[in-house]
Amino acid sequence: MIPLSGDLGETKGVVKEKIGTFSTTRGTSALKRGFAHMLKNGVVMDVTTVEQAQIAEDAGAVAVMVLDKLPADVRKAGGVARTASVRIIQEIMDSVTIPVMAKCRIGHVYEAMVLQETNVDMIDESEVLTPADEAHHIWKWDFTTPFVNGARNLGEALRRIEEGAAMIRTKGEPGTGNVAEAVIHIKNVNNELRRIKSIYDAGDEQDLVSVARELKVSYSIVKETASMGRLPVVNFAAGGISTPADAAYLMTLGCDGIFVGSGVFKSEDAKERAQAIVLATTFWEDPDKVKEAQKMIDERQSMLGLDTKNLELRMQERGSTA
């Protein structure tokens, strides 16, 4: 059974209609969160063209994420980063059978509506693009299409879930080829989950209320999350993953799956690397298999990467206070 803590039930995104002799409902939390469940233990790959999407599908990607530019190129180009061309998203949807996701700007309700009308399978309200509204994320309950959001800690994750996100991923520091920030973010979430679980186990309701105030979320979502000791939605790692060992490491930290951004298609051995990262994510519990996967890539072909300490632009901070 799928956990439904934070579920608002009947919202604008929930559509009831009759199909033939059957009454049906679309856009429920079970369907949105359930979609994310089907991605578990898989790799979602950032792509910018049909060719890249096909390489990703052949490599065993569980879905593709369409962008105008890979995060590393967004960083290089500067300017305003917006949602990808609808035409390219549609071409990709017509050429692969796996789910197709696309990114919209934080708070940009109408980019998200355009993506919903385009019929993408999931919308990523992403800090990789230039935020349209730093103070308000999209109210995702208004949509039938599910959303994934980035988070650096438990507070951000639960706030996004309360806004209707059906899936969470770490923010990491996109486009750097450096996994360090993703590691910090997943550890933050895990530590805070352990903390609230222990408060719950001790039966200290007063302390749970103060946690809710501190995280700026409702008491009920804190209580239910604390009782489960995990996020009520699927939680993936993202931001800076470049090698099979990166992916396997994040799986050991309790992530449900992996997003790879620039790591694959900014490397010189994209095809082999895409396959190798999928293998390492599937067989992360077996170090010998991860070694075999790591052997499929050549470190001299990896993207160079960036130190995350002295970046001009820290994408992860976008929308984090809201």
Add this chain to the structure above:
Amino acid sequence: MTGLNIGILAVQGDVLENVIATKMSLDELGMDGVVNEVKTPEQINDLDGLIIPGGESTVIGTLSLVNGSLKKIKEKIANGMPVFGICAGLILLSKKAKDRVVGEMDQPLLDFLDVKIERNAFGRQRDSFESEISMEKIGIPKFRGVFIRAPSIMEAGKDVEVLSKFNEKIIAIKQGNIIGTSFHPELTGDLSLHKYFVNLIKKKN
């Protein structure tokens, strides 16, 4: 007899929910048995029954091919092991699958169910839906069907028993010891299908 050994193929997808639903089914039926996540041919070899869960059929198929578990599953099913394919699992068990938009696919299949599958038959995620369905033939008159980018069965051979339809589309079938559904019972909290499958394994052993 020491109890049933039931496996959930744990390559990719909705594994944990099926482990939980199957364990609860054993408990409620008062049966002895273990439920484990399985990935390798060795683990699959010891099973009395297997669930292939929802996920992406291309991914589960390709990766099971890589480590030899696809071959082992084939061998076990040929020897009569009961298997339950859910969504992606149903696709993998079939002889033929094509995508509604992309068309014929070159993806690894187990080649057992005499059916022709249409992948993503109801559309993309926005068209995913819930609806009350019925499987009278196996004593489940009411069931909450959760259809997520679901496949349907376009054609079924003469040995295939149709368990349920959604309008004209076939959504649940049985062929010998194999059952397959387009929808996801593990997401609903209703154990009746998992119990039915556990009983099927029990009968066989």
